[in-house]
Amino acid sequence: MVLATAFQALLLTVDISFVRLSLRVRVVVLVLSHGAIFAGSLFTVLGEPIVPRAGLLLYASGFASLLLHTFWARTLSSMTDTVDGKLDRQRWETLLLGAIVVGILGATLIVLSAPSGALTLQSPVSRFFVTITGTAAIVALAMISAPQSSPSTLRWVAGPTMAVTLHVMVVFIIVNGIVLSVFVAIPWLFAPVFVGFITLLLVGVALNYAMLVNVWRRDRKDSHSEPTPILEDREVTVVVSAMNDVNALSASLRNNVAALSPLPFLLVPAARSTDGTTELMRAVQDDYPDRVRVVEGTGGSKGGDLNEVWDLVETPYALVLDADEVVGLSFVTQALRVLSARPDVGIVQGRKSAMYPDTSLLSWFTSMERQHSTWIDQSFSDDILAAAHFAGSAAVIRREVLPAVDGFNPKMLTEDIDLTTRLYLETDWDIEYVPEMVAKELLPGTWMSLLQQRERWSRGWAQVAARRIGPVFRSWRSLGVRRTFGLSWLLFLAVSAPLFTIFPALTLPTIVLENPLGLSPAVALGLAMFLLPERAISFLYAVFRDPEIQMSMTPRRIVATVVFAYLWIAFGWVVQFHSLYLHFSGAPQIWAVTQKEQPVVRSDLEGEEVTL
Numbered sequence: 001m002v003l004a005t006a007f008q009a010l011l012l013t014v015d016i017s018f019v020r021l022s023l024r025v026r027v028v029v030l031v032l033s034h035g036a037i038f039a040g041s042l043f044t045v046l047g048e049p050i051v052p053r054a055g056l057l058l059y060a061s062g063f064a065s066l067l068l069h070t071f072w073a074r075t076l077s078s079m080t081d082t083v084d085g086k087l088d089r090q091r092w093e094t095l096l097l098g099a100i101v102v103g104i105l106g107a108t109l110i111v112l113s114a115p116s117g118a119l120t121l122q123s124p125v126s127r128f129f130v131t132i133t134g135t136a137a138i139v140a141l142a143m144i145s146a147p148q149s150s151p152s153t154l155r156w157v158a159g160p161t162m163a164v165t166l167h168v169m170v171v172f173i174i175v176n177g178i179v180l181s182v183f184v185a186i187p188w189l190f191a192p193v194f195v196g197f198i199t200l201l202l203v204g205v206a207l208n209y210a211m212l213v214n215v216w217r218r219d220r221k222d223s224h225s226e227p228t229p230i231l232e233d234r235e236v237t238v239v240v241s242a243m244n245d246v247n248a249l250s251a252s253l254r255n256n257v258a259a260l261s262p263l264p265f266l267l268v269p270a271a272r273s274t275d276g277t278t279e280l281m282r283a284v285q286d287d288y289p290d291r292v293r294v295v296e297g298t299g300g301s302k303g304g305d306l307n308e309v310w311d312l313v314e315t316p317y318a319l320v321l322d323a324d325e326v327v328g329l330s331f332v333t334q335a336l337r338v339l340s341a342r343p344d345v346g347i348v349q350g351r352k353s354a355m356y357p358d359t360s361l362l363s364w365f366t367s368m369e370r371q372h373s374t375w376i377d378q379s380f381s382d383d384i385l386a387a388a389h390f391a392g393s394a395a396v397i398r399r400e401v402l403p404a405v406d407g408f409n410p411k412m413l414t415e416d417i418d419l420t421t422r423l424y425l426e427t428d429w430d431i432e433y434v435p436e437m438v439a440k441e442l443l444p445g446t447w448m449s450l451l452q453q454r455e456r457w458s459r460g461w462a463q464v465a466a467r468r469i470g471p472v473f474r475s476w477r478s479l480g481v482r483r484t485f486g487l488s489w490l491l492f493l494a495v496s497a498p499l500f501t502i503f504p505a506l507t508l509p510t511i512v513l514e515n516p517l518g519l520s521p522a523v524a525l526g527l528a529m530f531l532l533p534e535r536a537i538s539f540l541y542a543v544f545r546d547p548e549i550q551m552s553m554t555p556r557r558i559v560a561t562v563v564f565a566y567l568w569i570a571f572g573w574v575v576q577f578h579s580l581y582l583h584f585s586g587a588p589q590i591w592a593v594t595q596k597e598q599p600v601v602r603s604d605l606e607g608e609e610v611t612l
Helices: 002-014 023-046 053-078 083-113 124-143 152-157 160-185 187-220 246-259 277-287 302-312 329-341 361-383 415-426 447-474 481-493 503-511 521-531 533-545 555-585
Strands: 236-242 265-269 292-294 317-321 345-354 395-398 430-441 600-602 609-611
Touching: 023 053, 023 160, 023 555, 053 083, 053 124, 053 160, 053 555, 083 124, 083 160, 160 187, 160 447, 160 503, 160 555, 187 361, 187 503, 187 521, 187 533, 236 246, 236 277, 236 302, 246 265, 246 277, 265 277, 265 302, 277 292, 317 329, 329 345, 329 395, 329 430, 345 361, 361 430, 361 447, 361 533, 361 555, 415 430, 415 447, 415 481, 447 481, 447 555, 521 533, 533 555
Parallel strands: 236 265, 236 317, 265 292, 345 430
Antiparallel strands: 317 395, 345 395, 600 609
16 A cells, blocks of 8 residues: 555656646546545555455556556657657557556456455466566556657557557456456445446337337338429528538539529638638539639638638528538428428438448448438437437528527537537527438548547537536426436437446456356346347348338348447447547547548549549
């Protein structure tokens, strides 16, 4: 305990004020580091003369968190923002993360191999694990000195794949290590925590089954297609913002201008665009000078650019589109029908559907999740939970809605969900989701683009959850029980990975520490039969019953859909853990453009389909 306290003091002497971290993040880091170490010392003092198992686990997790925080503070304040400086930091950080993974796993194996509540070095196995853990601790401590440059021999540890893998492993192991230490120290807590975990799973899966019932009922309703009326008056302005999206715009912009005649267009290329986006928009303006206006956005983000040009919207409504989205005239007329019938609705959100859902393994993998999300999930949020949300584009917005909440918050990574929560909390405007309003979109073009897109979404939703979930709970009287639960559940899911992935900490006490649950085989079988099939059933229904994307039910497609359904669970956890690590490390919040798949467009010269 004396050594632990001295080690804490040492790290405090090299700690630096970390200005990038919010107060909430600092509190969490404090609890995970100094709080865990203090708890470990407490268990040590109150336990046997030899360090108890719970104390060792808490020391391992607590010191890992403290070392990480110290490394982040030192390197971010001392290293340059050059490419070489970032590369050096990444190499040293990779070594630190690897040492932490080995150290915590070693401490866990020491605890699990101990026959009783106290630790000894009598067995060769224990001495081996102690040696490994001690070596890892020495390496980790050395890494916080992180020199300005790293040797070229460490180049093999640099790279996004290695970084993401270690980010996920470290957060996963620290969370499970702390939870396991609690079960070791206070065994009677295991049963109620397990019951709470299973209850949370049951609630989530039950909601997913309810989503299926809801979409099945919608699917059974007769859908009478109404004739598309002609827009005689130009009461909607089409607003298209883009940054470095020239390929996507080449396939979408002229199609939208032609299809949405006679609506006026306000094109907003980001001033930072360097790939010809601005030039393409100005060329379209030259072709349609009476309908198209181009205004460069200098707000630094999509939300900031839209704030700057919103006063230029002179019509009662605005259709907001992303660069890769294509819509038809019926999209607008359906939205206007809703807005005319319901004066309380401020935003009518349409559904986004893949333009090319099965051109590659990546597009197939991505499109399946989008089908489930946009057709099943979002419809349920609107129909049952009264918690429809603005999705950033493919939506028709009343002009007065944005000024009611002072516009978008340009500091948010996901300005759409932030706007959604502020509308519900601060105004009386409602949001309506209409899945029959379909906008075709391009999917991410590479696996890394998909990861970066979902990382931004995850960090943005977590950012909003930290700010808004408390006010949502406190506003339950004005929001109503359904909407309060719906919004809270959506925000909770954005940061739920640490809770849903504590199953190793729940499994090990039963197998190794002789802490049985007393669960009967019949109950275990019943839980498995209820929990496990839901994901496959949901994705199969979403893929093969989707009215917008017709898929033939071949054995290969069925098997792939089931496999991808469960892979999306793991992928979602990976994204959340990676995003949480970046959030706690103070990584800058960068709004990066997602590289989309290459669209197929019609050549103006040859009249043939070509891939840009």
